[in-house]
Amino acid sequence: MSERREDESLRVAVIGGGCAAMAAVAELSRPRPGRPAPQITVYQLGHRLGGKGASGRGASGRIEEHGLHLWMGYYENAFRLMRETYEELGRDPSRCPLARWSDAFSPANRNGVTDYSPGGGWRPWLVEFPPAPGLPGDGGAELYGVAGYLSRLGSLAVTLLRTLPAGAAATPKRRGGRSELFDDLPDDDALTASVGAAAARLLRYGAAVGLGALIEATELLAGALSVGGRLPEGPLHSLATGIAQTLRGALASRIANDDETRRLWEIVDLVLATIRGALRARLLLDPRGFDALDDLDAREWLAENGASRESLDSAFLRGLYDLAFAYAEGDPERPSIAAGAALRGSLRAFFTYRGAFFWRMNAGMGDVVFAPLYELCRRRGVKFEFFHKLTQIELGGSSSAQHVARLHLDVQARVRGGGQYEPLVDVGGLPCWPSEPDYAQLEGGARIRREGWDLESQWDDRRAVARVLEVGRDFDVVVLGVPLGVVPIVGAELLAASPKYQKMVDSVRSVATQALQLWLRPTTPELGWRHGHPVNVSGFEEPFDTWADMSHLVPREAWASPPGSIAYFCNALPEAGLPPSQLSSAEGARYVRGQRARVRAHAVEFLDRDLGELWPLAVSPSGGFRWELLQGAAADAGPDAIDGQFLTANVRPSDRYTQSLPGTGRNRISPLDRTFDNLTLAGDWTASGLDTGCVESAVMSGLLAAHSLTGSPRLEEIVGYDHP
Amino acid sequence: MPRVRRNTPRPPARSAPDRRFVRGEAARATATDPSAARAASPQDVGYEAINGAYRVIDEYLRQGQKVAGELWLPGTDGRPGIADVPRVVERFMQSAGDLGAAWLDLFAAGVTPASGKPDATGTAGPFRVGRRADSPTSGSPAAAPVASAVPLVVSTARPVDVSVDASGPVESWSLGAVAGARGSAATGVSARLAPGPDGRAVLTVKVAATAKRGTFTATITRPDAEGPAGVVTIRVR
């Protein structure tokens, strides 16, 4: 029995306090005239909001993160949320170092991938993406359809080719200023005929085609793609194929000798393969958009469409995979990401970014994102219950119309005196989340600390008391903002009642990650990095393939004698067989400890063996890392100095990174789904439209959850939701 | 369990993103920009026309449920918007060889491989299988399959790609001779348009083992249209 009473305010129970859940809460709590405000309560396990984005503060106020969080310039919804939050919060700049959103986020234009040059050794390949007009979250973002993206890919190929210095490859004789390639084309400018003819001639000339002619052919391709509407797909595909094959031959000698040419060619090759693949799959007319490609891995799809072996192994592509932790079960030998989701994310990233390609945060993500959100929502009347862990969802209703009847929670710890738990601490004027709970506020806090309760682990079942929330009495609707790995643990009844839910949980995967943070005495250049900074670099060796220079965070920490640099490293963490989602408290604790020890071993090995490639001055002449360079290490320090740094194995269900493996996207469930009529999902693992594991996907998911419950925001307002 | 009065919001009208087009681009196509409008090619118009029509009717259907409740009239049967794309749109996509030709019959192309291999049609991931003939020895990945809106029979001893790009009713087509690049002769490659067993015109392409590698075309003309109405392209690999 369900009825909607317009005059009653809706009571919303939000489980989880990560990106998606908080985006939903921010949207639901937005004051709206003429509608009674929903009564919202957020139930969060442990002591801090943020989920995978949570961060803490340790000794000397040092920031301790889950891993590396980079925001991208196309995160329109996420940035809009943050900008509106900071705007409404109105922090006092004289007291708070990150008062405005522009203090909290800065453009990060220098990015790179490390590239193994055939000439020997790892070389960093740095790119500066040109700043794009506007700022993310401005509103009025311009997105494109498949045709628009293909057209831009074509133009990108032309631009890249034009940067190559004109070479000495054979050039067919030119007549009337145009290469022989385009002679005798029909004057009526029938697109099909000219494109087909150009393709045919390219094939005939083969490697004898000069770069100039190739550029003209690519211009024709780009021009044809931008005509819009229905394209003559067959001939265009042939043309793209002809260019790709001929380009290889025309540039062969230069590719072998010059890294710059080789990298450019690799990208152009990938771009041409993408265009061919899109034409061949008839994406222009497919109502599924890029979802139509989701059954294949991106590299496989590119290979099927003619990408060469070298470009498939290029640093560029590897960097993209690293950013998305796109490795099945974390195994670096098994790169895997659904081609459609990858293509959508990459095209958005490259062609719709505003301001900068990447944006960095100027403190921990918890400080920059979740503390302001927490303060704002509290001010708006949202209630927060920390140390509340969902254990079971109980359904009710008839078999055809089921709903959430009860929520079973563990109250992990009660607040002394029964009041609100105050979760934030002040570090240099900035409200922050500490790395550990404030035990003094908790009943039995000393015991909890002594016994080492892992309050942020779904596995740890120690608690103060159980609690049951009943529909109708305590809540009307539930926003399930828990991580994917938790759903099978708490949602057994959901899975039993709905094959769709079971399918999702069986299909959508998450991967464990490992992260290492180093504070070092020397500055980054003093470590031997000669390519300028700040910077972040991907595609490096295992076990830590991504490095980000985070030295800009030093002023935000509270060092008595500050370090010269801060470095974050992260990577997927291979797990030989995934742990079962259900582990007992003891097993879970053991597993976490064991994995952490592995990461520690990885870290030591990495510093000793690999880091010298990036930081030549950080290794001693006999090889091996100079451990004394670490902040707080003694002059004769050895590998044990690593214990003074921060590392983490993100293996708990709530810490794992959501992946978009081939064939899984269709099994994601949308927050708009109301199989259970008072339950809506929220998380980057849902069908958010973007369908990847990132902040933007999570925020979109939260907005969708809010829409599902209240109709706002309108779906058209969620940027990029309706998008190929 | 005793009856509990619950306050449950209505489910949303949509449950999936609309991936067919992007508002930005579609909106710009109809914006008051003379140069954009003038540059629109004939095919453009058809494409935008259909997109626009689906957009309008889907929006209307979505609002139908809301509207029904607002007036005293009983209104429609209260159907919310169609959330999942009907099967027929997949067929639309398959045979979208020419959006401007409204009167072409629409059906999947039938292909007869010379080797007698079973005609596997359908989708394999993003790829449409079975629209061109493979020689049994060909192990290379499928080249660009282009759906045709006319029954196509390909009889070939070499790996080929065949595509048909044309407008107008099949009944009105005249097919010219197959020629190679720059008008050269096309030994071993032929294309014919003739009525099939059920009276409908069928395009038959034959490629002998002696055919050379290359691209061959045959022009399609119509009595009521000036100039070529289309082209059949045969690429022998």
Place this chain on the structure above:
Amino acid sequence: MSNALVRDLLAEYGEATLTVIRDALERAARRDPVYGIAADYPLRGGRALRASTCIAAARAHGATLDTAVATAASLELLHSAFLVRDDVEDESEERRGRPALHRIHGIATAVNAGDALTVLGLAPLLENRTLLGTRVAFRVLEEAALMVRESVEGQALELRWRSDNALDLSDDDYLRLVLKKTAWYTTIYPLRVGALIGARGKVDVARFVRFGFFLGAAFQIQDDLLNLVGDPARYGKELNGDIAEGKRTLMLLHLLRVAAPAERARLAEVLRTPRAERRAEAIAWVRERMDHHGSIDRARRHAHALAGAALHEAPGAFAGARAGRDLRFLQSLPTWVLERR
């Protein structure tokens, strides 16, 4: 050829419907002379497209001619009522080759006659109770109420455009108008009630909406084209009449978008002048600009594309229909609407 089938069925079902209408008009004229005046439009003839669609849809879903013809007659009468109203509101001169009703009798009488036609149009729907049973008859009534509502709102929208002298309309706006004002009562409603009658109410009428919309839209665009390029003797309204009345057709909207600034200003001026003051040479200039900018060709392609979309939707719409003449008739309509003169 399928067009011959369409012509045959239009004639057959049109005749059957006309018989019923004639009968009803004669009986009514004995009550009051207004019904005699009202009889003018229905008896002037016409294609009987709507009635035929309704009957064909009914028969394709299992009904006999007799169970459906009353509803078809109702629709044609309501159609005539809409025409009377449109002609008054558009200040038209001609209808079906003869003067518009209000030109013969004056506006007041014409409006009253239009109301009379509405009354006559409702009567068969009530009689449906004995023909079809209360349940189905009531469903048909609901559909009719919806259809009339859409028609009224569609006309209201168009009138607002005219009174606001709206100049920045998109193709989507045009389609929305056509959906409400034309497609609903010309194609969507006849299919829906026809199917309801044939299947005794056991049919999901939502399936006809897309096919009906695309078909109706193609029909209307073709109608607008014929107004500019058709054969006046067969077409039945004065050529370029739409330009004269400032009707927002696809061609006009396209012209507004692509015209050079000076042209656009002049066009806006032409549209702003009241119809009575609009000069023939201004109308001719607009027509010529449409040719120049390709607006007419473009609209023609638009209509073709919509007819194609209707063909696509046909299998889904008629999945529950029986094979036979009537189904073939319905499936041939998208092609036919483009090829009629």
